[in-house]
Amino acid sequence: MGQVEGKVALVTGGASGIGAACAMTLAREGAKVVVTDIDDRGGDSVVKAIAGAGGEAIYLRQDVTDEARWAEIVAEIEKRFKRLDVLVSNAGIGIGAPTILEMTLADWRRQTAINLDGVFLSVKYCIPAMRRAGGGSIVMMSSVAGLRGSPTLAGYCATKGGVRLFAKSIAMECAGANDGIRVNSVHPGIIDTPIWGKIPREAAGMGHNAPMRAEELAKAGVPLGFAGEAQDIANGVLFLASDASRYVTGSELVIDGGITSGSVRRAPPPQ
Template sequence: MAGQVEGKVALVTGGASGIGAAVAELLAQEGATVVATDIDELRGPELVTGLNKAGGKAVFLQQDVTSEARWAEIISEIEKRFGRLDVLVSNAGIGISVPSITDMTLADWRRQTAINLDGVFLSVKYSLPLMRRSGGGSVIMMSSLAGLRGAAGLAGYSATKGGVRLLAKSVAMECAAAGDGIRVNSVHPGIIDTPIWSKIPTEATGNRANAPIDPEERAKIATPLGRAGQAAEIASGVLYLASDASRYVTGTELVIDGGMNAGAVVRPIVSK
């Protein structure tokens, strides 16, 4: 079914690469006007140029999601250009891994919290008024499987993503009580093959340098489906929540993790 978000205006933070780029691409393909924001002023414009050449409607705006002043500017620009906002995808985030929580610096804790949690708070604080003036819409907060269960070496990351999960539920209840037509949900990816893995230091060595982690190898061991997910598979879930197909869905979480949260499977031992 094509045109699932035809005529809607969608804001996607962290939209220059990874899951954000896949979300921006799919929403544009399905008829939305996409505003992709990111700190990456190289890949962001390249992304929207490609989307527009493919027949979509997209613009890029530089944004640090931790800046409250910039949030006010972004929403003002969206209202001036398009007059409305129907979909908010709060996707921008970082992952910082350490051997132990005792090894995490307060600076790293605060940086991760500022992007992963404060940035999402600011996104709803500044987007909801325009969405209400637009007659309602859908807020989609990108959490993680780490926001549903603990993960050694990722205590700080899990804390932020767990916070996003409950922020989504609470804002969903506020919007429902207000009767403003805005639905709010969270998405929880598992091991997804995106560039974020190349930016997470290896927890085994505690190396602060950017050390690559192979998501496919990790997923073969940890995921019941035996493979890493693709960014496009997360984007499909976001499209569902952004579209009217999910008009009776609010305050819940969409888990897209290859079965990891459900349990584990025992695979037969293959003799050599």
């Protein structure tokens, strides 16, 4: 307990899924947490859960593509908590298409605006606050889709691949500035969160237009044979946010059940 005691953390897209797990985990480990999202009900629910467990958190509505709102968010954090130590740039969406020829420019731009522009803005506005606090940790949520291609998620892969190299570049900028800020990316595999229900099977090349199930996909393609949970990712984020990772920057933390390592034939379970 207390791995991030005394730190102030901002988690974008914190109203559900991986973001919510990150917010609650950081709060449980002693951080004051600022949860932002466009889902007011979900954000309020996460903050209430944190308070109910004895933690401290606030919810602020935020569209991560709105540059003016970024300035307001950071100003509010510094006004309330006097500092910012941890940024978890997590907000993102996934838009699939049967082929890139069928993806609309509007969907391409919307996905890029949230998944890539939103991360850029998070860094642009949070680094000055973190420098005023004497340093900190930036965690950018990428994906295994940022490490390898997918024929039905080309636009999503483009954004997550961009996040991966953006994190490395900002890590080098901060190291060069000697500002005490570390920057890393996290790459979840198939994690059982609400995002899968928003990508129709047809868009993912699975034949008919019905929501996908993470567990079904995991059994087919994850070496460990099961889907991860949001808490599995939050545990990795906690490590990167804490001083335990003081010598880690510009790195990729892959939490994917072995997907990017290869494929296996699993033995039947013991009888």
